[in-house]
Amino acid sequence: MRKHFLTFCVVAILGCKGEQTPDGILNIEQMAAILIGIHIAEGKIVEMQQRGDTAAIILKYFEDEIYKKHDVDREVYEESFKYHLINVKTLDQIYAQVVDSLNVRKEIKKID
Numbered sequence: 001m002r003k004h005f006l007t008f009c010v011v012a013i014l015g016c017k018g019e020q021t022p023d024g025i026l027n028i029e030q031m032a033a034i035l036i037g038i039h040i041a042e043g044k045i046v047e048m049q050q051r052g053d054t055a056a057i058i059l060k061y062f063e064d065e066i067y068k069k070h071d072v073d074r075e076v077y078e079e080s081f082k083y084h085l086i087n088v089k090t091l092d093q094i095y096a097q098v099v100d101s102l103n104v105r106k107e108i109k110k111i112d
Contacts, residue, residue: 026080028090030070032097034077037066039102 026034041062045055067074084091 022083024076024079025083026072026076028084028093028097030072031080031084031094032101034066034070034072035094035098036101037069038063039098040105041066 041059044062045058048058050058063074067077084094
């Protein structure tokens with residue numbers, strides 16, 4: 001999670017390019033859905049109190065399951081993430097959806 005947040009901050013400072021989304025790049029909704037899953041997985045790893053190599057192995061497993069669920073391979077996700085990193089407007093939209101969804105999940109968990 002920290003890695004994605006720091007990357008987001010760096011790119012936000014760099015500005016954005018006004019170009020069309022190329023073929024093979026995931027759209028805003030797809031990226032948001034995958035990132036939500038990744039952030040939830042990272043939270044589970046923290047709850048499991050795993051660190052270092054063990055955490056990395058578990059995260060890779062979770063990510064692979066998330067990609068499978070969304071019928072996306074790692075390379076497509078990574079290329080899409082790189083694309084959206086340089087297109088700050090879409091990255092803002094993606095993370096707005098991610099934050100909103102995670103906040104709703106957090107509130108629902110408090111109710112349960």
